[in-house]
Amino acid sequence: MTTAEPTPNSFRNQPDDRGHFGQFGGRYVAETLMPLVLDLEREYRAAKQDPAFAAQFDDLLEHYVGRPSPLYYAERLTEEVRKNAPAGKGAQIWFKRDELNHTGAHKINNCIGQILLAIRMGKTRIIAETGAGQHGVATATVCARFGLPCFIYMGAKDIERQQPNVFRMRLLGAEVIPVTSGAGTLKDAMNEGLRDWVANVHDTFYIIGTAAGPHPYPELVRDFQSVIGKEARAQMLSRINRLPDLLVAAIGGGSNAIGLFHPFLDDKDVQMLGIEAAGHGLEKEHAASLAGGRPGILHGNKTYLLQDDDGQIAEAHSISAGLDYPGIGPEHSWLKEIGRVRYDSVTDTEALAAFQLLCRTEGIIPALEPAHAIAAVEREAKKMDRDQIILANLCGRGDKDIFTVAEALGTSI
């Protein structure tokens, strides 16, 4: 890092000026895209210094998205977990309620930031990829809000299993383009998004949905999502005058997790746990890139990937379409390697149990993504003392998942 950095030993100084988080990250894109990626970086640096950009972002987050999202003490869930914990154990469980955002997930935070950048760069056409449809809905929403044409690439298989979100995107005026190449899921939708971008670089902005892709995307998505952690940190201090002992968040690409973690990275007493999707189990089909993958290059960045010995990318599996991706944001790969954040995984079955537990104890239907985090919270809370505090990111609500959950529970609706 440059000597101008005020805190040279900070965990928050990444990436370097070439977009690397240690050995991860970077800009592995075709030459056609490279000049645009460099433009985007310049424009993002300028926007970061521009108080008017920050003011517009904050204003939209407050009045359009509904921020700050509440910080909530889950009293009944805490009591329920304590019933099965050893004597004196059972940490207090708190949630950052990002499922209460407009459009029902944390994804909108990033989309607001990126569409403001797109407008600043004079781009007139927006594309995005989506898996479960949450990022697609959030992108379609901001495009409607700002009157820009919107094209969403979505795997044909995901379109089948996420019909309500497909209809939402269409209501919002977006064109949803089915992707049949490959397995027809999120990874293939991202390939198709990149193919569109390379053919339309002159007028198109690609709103990437997670903290991955070529630099500066991992950095800018993290920065836009860091509103989660900044709010949570201030709310904790103001409510109970202390910081949490443990942060927990689910990880697909990892944008909600990095958004929660990043503002706490230099708080050395705050531990962090990222939860990957173990699908049917780590020895079977899963989506846990850190647990079951190794470093490689895909979609513009170097990061942990599920792949074979020849570097061919494997298909991921998770009951949660939002976690169903064979890679992870590069900053998480770095945080794993330096040991600042611990990573673990939760299976489909464990996530389904946690989903139901939260419904019944707190009257909150979570998305399947944070249900993974909740399963881990239950596991961790039992090992921690009663005066300790866990803060988990409730990054999305479960309306979109009720059909998947019904099917998994053997109910037809």
Place this chain on the structure above:
Amino acid sequence: MTRLSTAFSKPHPALVAFITAGDGDTAANLDALVAGGADVIELGMPFTDPMADGPAIQEANIRSLNAGTTTADIFALASAFRKRHPDTPLVLMGYANPMTIRGGDWFASECNKAGVDGVICVDIPPEEDPELGPALRSAGIDLIRLATPTTDTARLPAVLNGASGFLYYVSVAGITGLQVAAQTSIDEAVARLKAHTDLPIAVGFGVRTPEQAANIARVADGVVVGSAIVELVATHGVNAAGPVRDYVASLKSAIISARG
């Protein structure tokens, strides 16, 4: 003189022909490319996620991987080709992950052993050169860089720094096999590139007909044809060698007569 520089020193511009390794009868198709008159062979390394490729090459990648093609198979194809054709330059083209997964040094050394002359990596721009560039250069393998319609004059030196063999001009901002660039834009681009480098300039993306090949041959040092050949392999399967040879021969004769 390397095999590549010899190929670009002929009295006519070079025909650079692409096929995907492991799709159909690759050895027979490689021989057909040479028999048809290809001056440089580009052998595509299949990848699960070929994000710079259009439908034709995407499908070829899937056919190849579904047939079980491994990186070892590709180097075996290259080695056998080198024994059969000692003088025809062979370039591997593909994506970063299969090329770097065992380390750049491993890949460069395998290229060297197999008699591969050059490497084109779609998703390693000059900014990420350390990933593969130094290893290739020290193994004596040419690193062939891509220039595109978005590579402006200010950026060109970065692209050329460390490039060797030839410069591949991607004539359209897009993916392989679909659009065709306007000839005037190609003429202008080649002239601009030639003002900055002595490397031979080969032009590709969207070239299908002998007429297009001839038009490019009037200004460039090489013409790259890929998707159209790959489509012949798709259509004719394991019996593609004859049609591939005839098609390549038609391109070659158009290229030769273009400067006639």
